[in-house]
Amino acid sequence: MARWLRIGELAASCGVSIRTLHHYDELGLLRPEAQTEGGHRLYGEGSLLRLQQILTLRTLGLSLRAISELLDRPDFDLIASLRIQQEVLRQRQEELARAQQAIADLLQYRLETGHWDWQRVTRATTAVRQGEEGDVIMEKWYSPEQMERFAKVAETIPATEIEAIQNEWTMLLADVRANKHLDPRSSEAQALADRWQELTERTTRAYQSDPGLLQVIGEKYREGAFEGDLRMPQQDDFAFIQRVLDARQA
Amino acid sequence: MARWLRIGELAASCGVSIRTLHHYDELGLLRPEAQTEGGHRLYGEGSLLRLQQILTLRTLGLSLRAISELLDRPDFDLIASLRIQQEVLRQRQEELARAQQAIADLLQYRLETGHWDWQRVTRATTAVRQGEEGDVIMEKWYSPEQMERFAKVAETIPATEIEAIQNEWTMLLADVRANKHLDPRSSEAQALADRWQELTERTTRAYQSDPGLLQVIGEKYREGAFEGDLRMPQQDDFAFIQRVLDARQA
DNA sequence: TCTTGAACCTCACGTTACGTGAGGGTGTAG
DNA sequence: CTACACCCTCACGTAACGTGAGGTTCAAGA
Numbered sequence: 001m002a003r004w005l006r007i008g009e010l011a012a013s014c015g016v017s018i019r020t021l022h023h024y025d026e027l028g029l030l031r032p033e034a035q036t037e038g039g040h041r042l043y044g045e046g047s048l049l050r051l052q053q054i055l056t057l058r059t060l061g062l063s064l065r066a067i068s069e070l071l072d073r074p075d076f077d078l079i080a081s082l083r084i085q086q087e088v089l090r091q092r093q094e095e096l097a098r099a100q101q102a103i104a105d106l107l108q109y110r111l112e113t114g115h116w117d118w119q120r121v122t123r124a125t126t127a128v129r130q131g132e133e134g135d136v137i138m139e140k141w142y143s144p145e146q147m148e149r150f151a152k153v154a155e156t157i158p159a160t161e162i163e164a165i166q167n168e169w170t171m172l173l174a175d176v177r178a179n180k181h182l183d184p185r186s187s188e189a190q191a192l193a194d195r196w197q198e199l200t201e202r203t204t205r206a207y208q209s210d211p212g213l214l215q216v217i218g219e220k221y222r223e224g225a226f227e228g229d230l231r232m233p234q235q236d237d238f239a240f241i242q243r244v245l246d247a248r249q250a
Numbered sequence: 251m252a253r254w255l256r257i258g259e260l261a262a263s264c265g266v267s268i269r270t271l272h273h274y275d276e277l278g279l280l281r282p283e284a285q286t287e288g289g290h291r292l293y294g295e296g297s298l299l300r301l302q303q304i305l306t307l308r309t310l311g312l313s314l315r316a317i318s319e320l321l322d323r324p325d326f327d328l329i330a331s332l333r334i335q336q337e338v339l340r341q342r343q344e345e346l347a348r349a350q351q352a353i354a355d356l357l358q359y360r361l362e363t364g365h366w367d368w369q370r371v372t373r374a375t376t377a378v379r380q381g382e383e384g385d386v387i388m389e390k391w392y393s394p395e396q397m398e399r400f401a402k403v404a405e406t407i408p409a410t411e412i413e414a415i416q417n418e419w420t421m422l423l424a425d426v427r428a429n430k431h432l433d434p435r436s437s438e439a440q441a442l443a444d445r446w447q448e449l450t451e452r453t454t455r456a457y458q459s460d461p462g463l464l465q466v467i468g469e470k471y472r473e474g475a476f477e478g479d480l481r482m483p484q485q486d487d488f489a490f491i492q493r494v495l496d497a498r499q500a
Numbered sequence: 501t502c503t504t505g506a507a508c509c510t511c512a513c514g515t516t517a518c519g520t521g522a523g524g525g526t527g528t529a530g
Numbered sequence: 531c532t533a534c535a536c537c538c539t540c541a542c543g544t545a546a547c548g549t550g551a552g553g554t555t556c557a558a559g560a
Contacts, residue, residue: 008508022510039509064545086350089347096339104336118298267519
């Protein structure tokens with residue numbers, strides 16, 4: 001166990017002001033774990049982790065009060081929270097992509113026609129404002145049920161299996177994308193489809209402990225929520241595999 | 251020219267509160283263009299466009315005062331500003347991607363070793379805080395020089411040419427990525443390299459009116475700013491083309 | 501041991517960007 | 531001409547800190 005961190009060190013290493021840490025102390029959001037004789041605040045490494053949570057949740061739009069209540073909830077699970085943060089950050093990226101697309105659309109119309117399309121303007125305006133409400137995140141992702149889901153997955157599936165599956169998907173997707181031009185009837189294409197089906201089954205098996213989670217993920221796919229994230233299978237990829245499987249029937 | 255918008259309509263169509271519009275009126279940031287006899291505010295379509303700017307710049311972290319000064323600057327160019335916003339939104343996405351990656355890293359280490367790596371924790375903590383400073387954006391993108399650059403490009407390059415070039419790049423990149431496995435000496439690979447060089451030259455020619463802009467973009471490439479954005483050429487793509495060109499010498 | 505400068509402490513008021521009523525006028529459909 | 535949704539102007543409240551003022555503590559060096 002390393003040394004104590006003084007307030008200035010903690011602030012510097014996390015990129016916040018000392019006043020901010022004072023404020024969090026006042027609110028009871030981040031209390032120093034000890035103090036010197038003279039009353040200087042001393043923080044341990046656990047504080048660092050808690051501060052990471054606070055700052056991430058804050059940039060996701062939660063109020064300090066909401067964060068405080070969340071972190072002190074008895075069912076709060078740090079690992080689950082980190083997974084949720086990954087997920088919400090990914091979603092935020094897609095919202096930004098949509099906003100950017102809306103502006104591109106607006107610009108293109110203007111440059112082509114010479115005047116503004118007011119509907120496109122409102123679309124661009126509302127698009128950029130998406131996902132700034134913290135309460136939504138709170139309800140959607142940090143509800144006790146979701147929290148439990150994510151925690152349960154972490155408990156019941158060995159970490160090595162999750163990682164292995166992720167790696168397999170990465171490799172398979174790379175292969176698929178590099179071979180989209182293949183004839184669906186070719187043996188290489190068929191082999192890819194086989195790997196796809198096996199890996200799908202293995203994934204399903206791993207997440208079996210909570211069928212609800214799989215369902216949630218399935219819905220998100222249908223919403224197109226993962227479109228644009230190249231670590232995930234895309235419409236394109238599905239389409240290719242489908243073509244290969246169809247060729248199998250004929 | 252369509253009807254006037256009453257304050258409630260404008261608020262609803264842009265997803266902000268009436269109070270917010272009142273506030274912007276007080277600040278002189280967004281003044282109604284007319285009023286009824288009774289003193290009700292009436293907004294025209296120009297207001298919609300100005301509001302789009304305000305809200306986008308606000309989510310990018312600018313203060314209302316800064317936005318006000320920016321929008322009233324004599325050299326302010328709306329088209330240029332929209333282009334800049336696209337660019338900054340893209341950058342913001344990458345920052346989020348990096349933050350997400352930092353959390354993934356943190357999680358993976360924890361799941362593998364069973365304890366926390368404090369350096370990874372601080373990395374995750376600082377990563378999520380990147381790009382929340384509005385002043386940086388102001389200096390980096392809305393400096394008079396940058397503004398002029400973006401405006402000049404819009405003036406001197408026909409919109410159709412810009413769009414055509416973007417389309418060409420999209421198609422070329424798709425082809426390159428689908429054919430990375432090709433032998434660099436094959437005629438198909440050589441053809442791709444030819445298209446790459448022609449398109450590079452065409453792009454350079456288009457942006458010729460402002461060599462400074464090309465230089466800025468070049469620097470950003472070297473910073474890796476576009477890595478992860480698949481609409482732009484990636485390290486991978488450059489590497490492939492380079493291999494093909496090298497094969498040409500031998 | 502004593503000094504000295506950086507780092508820290510506690511008030512306490514200031515700021516930004518609105519939220520939230522209170523109390524009262526306006527617009528227009530029937 | 532009335533009913534009701536919509537709008538007006540104060541004016542105080544709030545969240546999340548910023549910004550000194552004035553004094554104390556810490557740790558390294560003489």
